[in-house]
Amino acid sequence: MKGSRFWAWLIFAVGTAYFFIPLIATFEFSLRMRRGEYSFDAYRVVFGDPRFQETFAYSVTVAIFTIILGVALVVPTAYWIRLRMPHLRPIVEFATLLPLIIPAIVIVFGYIRMYGSSSPLPFLATARGTDALLVIGYATLALPYMYRAVDTGLRTIDVRTLTEAAQILGAGWITIIARIILPNVLIAVLSGAFLTFAIVIGEFTMASLLNRPAFGPYLQNIGANRAYEPAALAIIAFAITWGCMSVIQILARFAPKSANRPN
Amino acid sequence: MTQASISDPAVAAHSAPPDANRGFRLPTHWLGVAPFFIFALMFLILPTLYLVVGAFQNNEGQFTLDNITQLFRDASIRDAYRASIKISFWSAILGALAGLAIAIAIVRGGLPGWVRSATMTFSGVASNFAGVPLAFAYLATLGRLGLVTVLLRDVFDINIYAMGFNFLTTWGLVAVYLFFQIPLMVVIITPAIDGLKREWGEAAATLGATQVQYWRMVVIPVLWPSFLGTVILLFANSFGAIATAYAFAGPSLNIVPIKLYAQIRGDVLHNPHLGYALAFGMIFITGLANIFYIWFRTRSERWLK
Numbered sequence: 001m002k003g004s005r006f007w008a009w010l011i012f013a014v015g016t017a018y019f020f021i022p023l024i025a026t027f028e029f030s031l032r033m034r035r036g037e038y039s040f041d042a043y044r045v046v047f048g049d050p051r052f053q054e055t056f057a058y059s060v061t062v063a064i065f066t067i068i069l070g071v072a073l074v075v076p077t078a079y080w081i082r083l084r085m086p087h088l089r090p091i092v093e094f095a096t097l098l099p100l101i102i103p104a105i106v107i108v109f110g111y112i113r114m115y116g117s118s119s120p121l122p123f124l125a126t127a128r129g130t131d132a133l134l135v136i137g138y139a140t141l142a143l144p145y146m147y148r149a150v151d152t153g154l155r156t157i158d159v160r161t162l163t164e165a166a167q168i169l170g171a172g173w174i175t176i177i178a179r180i181i182l183p184n185v186l187i188a189v190l191s192g193a194f195l196t197f198a199i200v201i202g203e204f205t206m207a208s209l210l211n212r213p214a215f216g217p218y219l220q221n222i223g224a225n226r227a228y229e230p231a232a233l234a235i236i237a238f239a240i241t242w243g244c245m246s247v248i249q250i251l252a253r254f255a256p257k258s259a260n261r262p263n
Numbered sequence: 264m265t266q267a268s269i270s271d272p273a274v275a276a277h278s279a280p281p282d283a284n285r286g287f288r289l290p291t292h293w294l295g296v297a298p299f300f301i302f303a304l305m306f307l308i309l310p311t312l313y314l315v316v317g318a319f320q321n322n323e324g325q326f327t328l329d330n331i332t333q334l335f336r337d338a339s340i341r342d343a344y345r346a347s348i349k350i351s352f353w354s355a356i357l358g359a360l361a362g363l364a365i366a367i368a369i370v371r372g373g374l375p376g377w378v379r380s381a382t383m384t385f386s387g388v389a390s391n392f393a394g395v396p397l398a399f400a401y402l403a404t405l406g407r408l409g410l411v412t413v414l415l416r417d418v419f420d421i422n423i424y425a426m427g428f429n430f431l432t433t434w435g436l437v438a439v440y441l442f443f444q445i446p447l448m449v450v451i452i453t454p455a456i457d458g459l460k461r462e463w464g465e466a467a468a469t470l471g472a473t474q475v476q477y478w479r480m481v482v483i484p485v486l487w488p489s490f491l492g493t494v495i496l497l498f499a500n501s502f503g504a505i506a507t508a509y510a511f512a513g514p515s516l517n518i519v520p521i522k523l524y525a526q527i528r529g530d531v532l533h534n535p536h537l538g539y540a541l542a543f544g545m546i547f548i549t550g551l552a553n554i555f556y557i558w559f560r561t562r563s564e565r566w567l568k
Contacts, residue, residue: 004371004372004373005372005373005374007368007372008367008368008369008371008372008373008374009368009372009374011364011365011368011372012365012368012369012372012374012378012382015361015365015382015445018441018445019385019389019442019446021404021410021411022400022401022403022404022442023400024410025400025403025404025409025410025411026399026400026403026404028403028410029403029404029408029409029410030403073298073299073302074299076295076298076299077295077296077298077299079295080295080296081296084292084295085292085295085296088296092296092299095299095300095303095307095308097553098303098307098308098311099307100496100499100553101499101546101549101550101553102307102311102546102549102550103502103503103520103545103546103549104503105503105505105520105523105524105527105542105545106311106314106503106523106542106545106546107306107307107310107311108527109310109314109523109527109538109542110309110310110311110313110314110542111306111310112527113310113313113314113317114309114310114313136302136306137306139302139306140306140307173295195391198391199391202394202395202396203394203506204394204395204505204506204509204510205505205506205520205524209524209527209528216394216395216506219394219395219396219399219510220395220506220509220510223395223398223399223402223510224513230399230402230403231399231400231402231403233396233399234396234397234399234400234403237392237395237396238388238392238396238400241388241391241392242388244391245384245387245388245391246384248387249384249387
């Protein structure tokens with residue numbers, strides 16, 4: 001027993017070193033901009049860069065629209081599958097897993113070929129249309145995580161009884177989903193939303209191939225041209241990811257623990 | 264009585280309405296899932312199918328296998344696939360082994376509770392910390408002026424660049440990819456190790472098994488499907504990754520996703536249909552990997568109740 005504890009500590013220590021040395025080194029590097037002393041100059045330059053502000057704001061906007069689209073798509077579907085069409089569950093689950101099988105670069109390649117300016121659905125003909133296509137692309141990337149989160153949330157509430165109660169009181173489908181189901185799975189939806197945000201905010205491939213002024217391509221561009229700013233940006237990106245994951249963990253504490261129904 | 268109910272038109276008519284009713288209600292039933300299926304069709308399935316069909320066509324739109332055979336004949340494409348598979352394979356294997364060791368250490372090693380929760384939180388973050396910023400972090404660490412490079416050179420007198428170290432090799436990228444592969448393994452495999460019931464260990468001990476026998480005959484067989492399944496997931500995870508490698512080297516590195524990126528940007532292969540075939544090859548490999556994953560997954564779920 002004593003021996004196994006020694007090995008456990010050793011593995012933990014090696015793992016900690018492997019993961020923390022790059023982070024410490026990156027942080028140290030980001031402070032080196034001023035010659036001979038440590039300073040936060042690199043961060044000041046980054047935050048003061050109008051391109052940073054524009055691309056970051058653009059990516060945050062895209063992330064918010066992605067979350068709205070994802071929720072609007074996943075919540076009614078997962079609800080309906082649970083309530084009325086459980087036999088379709090395997091098909092829907094398979095569809096939500098497709099983005100893990102088809103790499104993002106292949107999906108966006110398909111978009112570029114299918115929705116070009118001379119196609120019947122010319123998303124790429126206008127900047128707004130391309131923005132919309134980027135939001136759609138991100139929604140597909142987030143689909144596996146969003147669906148899993150919402151479906152887990154639905155498992156903890158009694159969908160059928162809630163629906164019947166609402167119907168007896170005269171509620172229509174839209175009211176039921178928006179005012180009964182959504183508030184009940186809000187914590188699950190928010191977890192999915194923050195994970196979506198973490199995935200979308202620095203995404204490079206789709207934004208770059210669709211030529212949108214997003215944060216990911218900006219990062220890549222800075223990396224190719226500057227020395228100290230990339231390190232500062234890496235720390236900022238890590239902090240954003242950390243923030244999203246912490247929120248998800250805090251939300252999980254409020255989530256109902258056990259299923260009311262064994263289904 | 265039985266005969267009467269079959270022949271009696273009144274009875275037959277009576278039983279008909281529920282059926283007719285169900286048939287009539289079917290469309291509204293489907294309306295609830297229609298948006299999802301239309302979305303999946305338009306933005307996942309059809310775009311992919313477009314590329315797959317294109318991979319089997321020539322410029323005149325006729326069926327051909329030339330593009331696919333070209334994938335094997337073209338030395339540069341063959342090398343790209345070889346490099347991609349090699350990187351994904353080793354980062355998956357090493358990431359899975361290291362992740363498994365960490366997971367076993369935090370679940371079974373008798374470490375204090377905060378170690379486990381801290382490791383799980385950090386793994387959640389690190390498994391999502393990929394892409395361009397990850398490349399920056401490694402350049403700041405092991406780049407020519409990185410902290411570790413400088414420390415090794417000044418303190419230990421080891422110049423890793425003189426020794427031929429380079430990020431843009433298979434092993435350089437494997438080392439970088441491990442930063443998100445190991446945490447992903449920890450996140451996925453820890454529940455499987457939790458599923459190893461304490462009673463099994465006690466039962467084995469009661470029957471006189473040694474610790475080695477317990478591991479060889481109980482733990483490894485139970486964990487094996489989850490382990491293999493996760494290895495495959497990690498493989499697919501790094502096979503499609505492009506941003507980190509692109510941030511290191513731009514379009515010059517010869518791995519499949521970067522080649523495809525360059526092809527989408529500017530038809531560097533001078534044959535659009537060969538580009539489709541390149542994409543088809545990627546889907547084929549990740550798809551194959553995922554079929555195995557699902558298979559292993561269904562086998563492993565038997566034990567994780």
